[in-house]
Amino acid sequence: MADNIDARSGDHIVIDVKARLKENLSGNLAMSPNSSIFKVPTILSRHRLQAYQPNAFSIGPFHHNEKQLKPTEKIKFKYLLDLTSRLSDPNYNPNPTDRDTALSNLTEAIHKVRNEAREYYAGPIPVEADKFVEVLVLDGCFIIELFRKKEYKSLKGENDPIFSMSCLLQFLSHDLILLENQIPWMVLEILFNLTITSIDDVQKPLVDLAIKFFGAVFSTTQPSTDRLRSIQSKHILDLLRNSLVLASQIKQDHFAGKLEQMRSATRLDDFGIKFKKDENAESILDIKFNAKGELMIPPLLIQETTETVFRNLISLEQCCLDYEPKITSYAVLLDNLINTKDDMELLCKSEAISKWLNVEEATKSFNNLYIDTYLKESFYLKLTRDVDKYCHDRWHRYLKALMREHFKHPWAAISVFAASILLFLSLLQTVFTIMGYYKA
Numbered sequence: 001m002a003d004n005i006d007a008r009s010g011d012h013i014v015i016d017v018k019a020r021l022k023e024n025l026s027g028n029l030a031m032s033p034n035s036s037i038f039k040v041p042t043i044l045s046r047h048r049l050q051a052y053q054p055n056a057f058s059i060g061p062f063h064h065n066e067k068q069l070k071p072t073e074k075i076k077f078k079y080l081l082d083l084t085s086r087l088s089d090p091n092y093n094p095n096p097t098d099r100d101t102a103l104s105n106l107t108e109a110i111h112k113v114r115n116e117a118r119e120y121y122a123g124p125i126p127v128e129a130d131k132f133v134e135v136l137v138l139d140g141c142f143i144i145e146l147f148r149k150k151e152y153k154s155l156k157g158e159n160d161p162i163f164s165m166s167c168l169l170q171f172l173s174h175d176l177i178l179l180e181n182q183i184p185w186m187v188l189e190i191l192f193n194l195t196i197t198s199i200d201d202v203q204k205p206l207v208d209l210a211i212k213f214f215g216a217v218f219s220t221t222q223p224s225t226d227r228l229r230s231i232q233s234k235h236i237l238d239l240l241r242n243s244l245v246l247a248s249q250i251k252q253d254h255f256a257g258k259l260e261q262m263r264s265a266t267r268l269d270d271f272g273i274k275f276k277k278d279e280n281a282e283s284i285l286d287i288k289f290n291a292k293g294e295l296m297i298p299p300l301l302i303q304e305t306t307e308t309v310f311r312n313l314i315s316l317e318q319c320c321l322d323y324e325p326k327i328t329s330y331a332v333l334l335d336n337l338i339n340t341k342d343d344m345e346l347l348c349k350s351e352a353i354s355k356w357l358n359v360e361e362a363t364k365s366f367n368n369l370y371i372d373t374y375l376k377e378s379f380y381l382k383l384t385r386d387v388d389k390y391c392h393d394r395w396h397r398y399l400k401a402l403m404r405e406h407f408k409h410p411w412a413a414i415s416v417f418a419a420s421i422l423l424f425l426s427l428l429q430t431v432f433t434i435m436g437y438y439k440a
């Protein structure tokens with residue numbers, strides 16, 4: 001039944017609705033090209049919520065002031081105190097300034113760029129403008145002081161909870177790579193440059209300190225920072241993505257097309273494909289297949305943060321403008337290869353994968369990694385097709401089947417070899433018999 005609204009009240013409703021719509025349309029609705037820090041969409045986070053939520057430390061405004069994260073705020077303030085105290089110490093700073101002045105300088109510098117920093121965040125920020133600046137200063141100084149203390153042992157206090165309690169460092173390694181838990185890289189650089197002291201005598205750039213901190217997140221080999229210094233990453237998670245993408249040759253294998261699934265590692269093994277560790281690759285993304293039937297895989301380290309970092313990198317590529325799905329393509333490929341613990345054990349045996357987790361947990365890290373993820377193009381399409389073509393070659397399939405069925409045991413190999421000799425001798429005897437018959 002229709003509501004009983006007279007014409008006059010109806011006119012007022014139309015006017016109010018029109019005014020509200022007009023007000024919303026008057027703002028800037030365009031997404032900033034810097035927009036790269038998001039609340040992860042529910043369709044992605046619902047499968048593994050803990051991979052997107054901080055365990056102990058809030059970084060940036062999205063999780064600020066959450067009850068379960070408040071206990072570690074004291075640590076962040078202690079790091080800020082350590083940093084500003086060093087700026088006022090003539091043993092570290094040739095031009096010392098008192099702590100209050102140092103803090104004012106840091107706050108003023110970030111206040112000047114607050115609007116630019118705001119553009120990195122998509123959606124509403126749950127703090128006021130002044131509080132936003134405070135969060136950036138506190139969290140930014142905490143991060144750069146963390147990186148410095150990891151690099152320079154002399155800066156670590158005896159009772160520093162992060163470096164004396166292994167669980168806190170593990171929590172931080174998780175929390176700093178979350179898409180929702182980022183602050184703009186430009187903020188970190190401003191704070192870093194304003195707080196350089198004599199401890200930075202070798203003048204290590206912020207990029208180097210960050211990569212050193214996260215050095216073993218993907219591999220036991222630390223990535224080069226040469227290319228990373230020449231570009232402007234948007235935040236820490238983006239820096240980690242760039243460390244893989246910039247060092248990779250994956251662009252040469254970019255073929256847009258229908259997504260095709262790679263067989264699992266054990267299935268490929270049945271077709272005679274071998275898995276080899278490629279120690280010369282500069283990026284884990286550079287998986288190759290050669291004419292010998294070898295899948296060359298740069299070594300990947302699977303540890304506690306592996307699933308988290310890949311899920312957040314996938315979300316970054318899904319949510320940001322003009323991000324090619326290179327990490328997503330890699331995750332899909334690994335998910336295809338690893339279906340069961342037998343697949344994982346096969347790849348570990350080849351040393352293409354090393355793990356700190358047990359086999360079942362390591363396998364689960366890649367299972368269902370990209371559910372509800374849209375992948376319009378695969379950067380491993382040619383690789384998949386080359387492997388598939390090799391598998392359809394009957395010779396390789398039959399040769400592998402022969403080896404699997406008849407050469408499992410050394411005595412079986414000897415038996416087949418002996419039977420072959422006997423068969424050859426029998427044929428030879430038959431030939432001589434026939435030749436003797438015709439001569440007679």
